[in-house]
Amino acid sequence: MTESSGVAELKQPEHALQLTRFSVQVAAEAMFTVAPDGRILSANETACERLEYTQDELTRMNVADIDPHYPVEVWPGFLEEIRRNRKMILDTQHITKSGRILEVEVSVAYINFEGAEFFCSSVRDVTVRKQTERILHLQQNVLAKIASAPAVLTETLNELCQLVEALVPDSMATVMLIDESDGNLRFEAGPQLTASICGMFEPLQPGLESGSCGGAAFLKRPVIVEDTRISPHWRNLQHIVEELNLLACWSLPILDDHDQALGTFAVSHHRTCAPTAFQSQILETASHLASLAICRKRSERQLRSAHEELAHVSRLCTIGELASSIGHELNQPLAALVSYAYLLEQETQEEPPDLPGIQMRARKIRQQADRAGDIVATVRKLVKKSAPTRTAANLNDVVCESLVLLEPELRQHAVTIDKQLEAELPTLQVDSVQIQQVLVNLIRNSVEAMLQLPRAERCLTIATALTASQEIEICVSDTGEGLPEEGLEAVFDAFHTTKQEGMGMGLTICRAIAEAHDGRLTAANASGRGAVFCLTLPHGL
Amino acid sequence: MDCKSESGLEMQNVCIVEDDDAVRDALAELVESDGYRVLSYASAEEFVAGADATQVDVLIVDFRLPGMSGGELLKRLNERGMRLPVILMTGHADCDEVGLGLDVQDVSFLTKPCDPRRLLGLIGAAVDGKG
Structure with a gap:
């Protein structure tokens, strides 16, 4: 043992x-x-x-x-x-x-x-795991970009292409979108695209003989061409194949929620090749992400146009509310005009006619006609429905225009205006009609807040300033009761109103306008008495 | 307030209370052109402070004025027992508010912009009526 x-x-x-x-x-x-x-x-x-x-x-x-x-x-x-x-x-x-x-x-x-x-x-x-990680990373990056409201769709799509190119060696990634006006495909992104490449393909009508992308958009499914020289999809595009030495082109349709083709995501090569399983996965992910980005952008556009519509309706409401005072304002130059015209008529019948007197009279008539014209123009600018356009504007001018429009109302309610305008205000790219709309709203709210006061105490201050952080600020303050401390933000809620008439959308729309300009609209109580509303816009606008 | 012209003929005094510079100027020239002496005021307060109501033959007043309104001015004159011919200039929208408390006054209404002949006609009638 x-x-x-x-x-x-x-x-x-x-x-x-x-x-x-x-x-x-x-x-x-x-x-x-x-x-x-x-x-x-x-x-x-x-x-x-x-x-x-x-x-x-x-x-x-x-x-x-x-x-x-x-x-x-x-x-x-x-x-x-x-x-x-x-x-x-x-x-x-x-x-x-x-x-x-x-x-x-x-x-x-x-x-x-x-x-x-x-x-x-x-x-x-761990190649597979790493590749999966990279796809996830790619997805995360692009999703984050999409979520943070892409400033430019092209930029997001270009980034997506770059990420795909980094994961598929020696490739060229491109995105084509269907142009809604004619149904043709046009390049939207592609880091390696050149004008001459675009020129060769565009406009590309979706169809079976329109290359990989035309095919993918037409069939609404992937068209993976491993050798363009022998593919029926590329039969009519052999001159391009030769000129660009474009030998493989894998294209996936970009589809929306309703399976409508929005465009294509494609990866091309200078050699014949088929995608690996990993690469197919990348392409699928990329086209899905592109779809998200495009749909996001589209819904943003729809939202913006709804905002525009609302802002326009609100402007019309304001004009409606101001109609009586605007009418009165328009009557003033007309009243002067008819008197001057009557006198002119009399004077021309005198013998000998007093020519210098007649000239002076004619000049006064012209001045009053201009004045009436200006009022009509101001109103028309607010009423006109036009696509929002940003032009260089000095906010002091916008303030003054708003006051012109509201002058009769301010006069009627005996509101004193204290204008404190910063002389050295840089010009900004803004939609001045919309900014004016915000100011008209703020000023009218302030006037309303002071109606309970004796006439002598109704003072509205409108001030423009350049802040320490280089922002431009327009503040409208009144001497009214102020806002309830606990409800400062509530005034911006939709349908919040203290008025008999009115939808309570005014300040909601104003804030949306401020935000569309990358700015802010805030409410506070002044240290003494009354409320103060500030519109702040970034300097670089 | 001197009511006699230098020629010795009695000139009628017409007061205009209107805040709009151009309208005030135009009305003054119009009324003057018809042979009246015109005294212009930019506000009801100015009129109250500066004018001797007993010497006013006709008062033309804008209904919408900053501060004391045309209507309030008439009420005040009424309260003080001052009766004088008044032409109240109004906008269309003001009509409803205007009538209140003015029934005792000798008031004519004119809607802006008004026909100059009609205004002069009203002034003439008021002066004649008073005379």
């Missing part, structure tokens, strides 16, 4: 060693034994298969030969580190004999065996 057990004891480690060696040899993960200077001492079958080398070849190589991130010169430092840590996990890349790049995760263990140092590394291929 003792003997046999002794033999068994002797045999056991041998067996154990053999078993270990065998299991290392056939392990699913690549395993290496490495000398402290990076020389590969042994490699298992999986390592050989994966790196496309024989065991002999590998054992004559250094880790630096397969891992560009660990060249020979970093090994002394690395040795120090691993001696200290004993075990480390590294994210790195391995290059196969044919030049393919593998994303790998290496677990390294430090072994000191009878005074000799070794590293034992087990290498996991």
Whole structure:
């Protein structure tokens, strides 16, 4: 027993060693034994298969030969580190004999065996995981961009193309969109696009013989052309194939929620090739993201046009409310005009006619006619429905125009105006009709807030200023009761109103206008008495 | 207030209370052209402070005035027992408000912009009536 057990004891480690060696040899993960200077001492079958080398070849190589991130010169430092840590996990890349790049995760263990140092590394291929991570990252990036309201759709799509190009080597990514006016495809984005490339394809009518993109838009499914020289989709475009050396073109339709084609997302190559599963996945993700970006932009546009509509209706309401005072204002020059005209008539009948007197009379008539014309023009500007246009404007002028419009109302209610205009105000690119609308609203609210006061106490201050943070601020303050402290924000809520008539949309629309100009509209109570509303617009507008 | 002209003929005094410079100027010239002496005021307060109502033959007043309105002015004159011919200039929208409390006054209404002949006719009638 003792003997046999002794033999068994002797045999056991041998067996154990053999078993270990065998299991290392056939392990699913690549395993290496490495000398402290990076020389590969042994490699298992999986390592050989994966790196496309024989065991002999590998054992004559250094880790630096397969891992560009660990060249020979970093090994002394690395040795120090691993001696200290004993075990480390590294994210790195391995290059196969044919030049393919593998994303790998290496677990390294430090072994000191009878005074000799070794590293034992087990290498996991995480290429798929990394690629998935990159797609997720791409998705996240672009989604974040879309969510933060893309300023320019083209910019977002270009970024999407760049990301795809980074993930698909030697490719050219492009986005074409269907032009709603004629149904043809036109390029919207593509970092490598040139005017001459655009000129060759545009306008591209969706159809079976309009290349990969024309086909994809027409069929509403992917058209993956691996060789454009023999594809029926490209039969009529062979001159372009030749000129651009465009040999493969994979195109996916960009579809909206109702499966209507919005455009195409395409990746082209100067060599014939088919997409890998990973690349197909990238393309699918990209076209989906493009669809989100386009739909987002479209709904933004629809929202904006709804806002415009509302702002216009609100302007019409304001004009309606002001009609009586505007009518009165218009009657003033007319009243002067008829008197002057009557006198002119009399004077022309005198013998001899008083020519200088007649001239003076005619001049006064013209002045009053101009005055009437100005009032009509101001009203017409507010009533006219036009696409919002931004032009360079000095906000002081907008303030003055608003006051002209409201003058009769202010006069009627005996409101004193204190104008404090900053002389050195930079011009801004604004929609002056909309800004005027905001001011008219604020001023009228202020007037209304003061109607309970004795006439002498009704004072409205309108001030423009350049703030320390280089913003332009227009503040309208009154001497009324002020706003309830707890309800300062509520005044901006839709349908919030203190008036008998009126929808309670005025300030809501005003705030939307401020925000559309990248500005703010805030309400506060003044330190003394009354409320103060401030419209703040960024300087760089 | 001197009511006699230099020629010795009695000139009628017409007061105009109107805040709009152009309208005031035009009305003054119009009324003067018909042979009246015109005294112009830019507000009801100015008129109250500066004019001797007993010397006014006809008062032309705008209904909408900053501060004291034309209507309020008439009420005040009425309260003080001053009866004088008044031509009240109004806009269309003012008509409803105007009538209140003015029934005792000798008031004619004219809607702006008014026909100059009609205004002069009303002044003439008021002066004649008073005379």
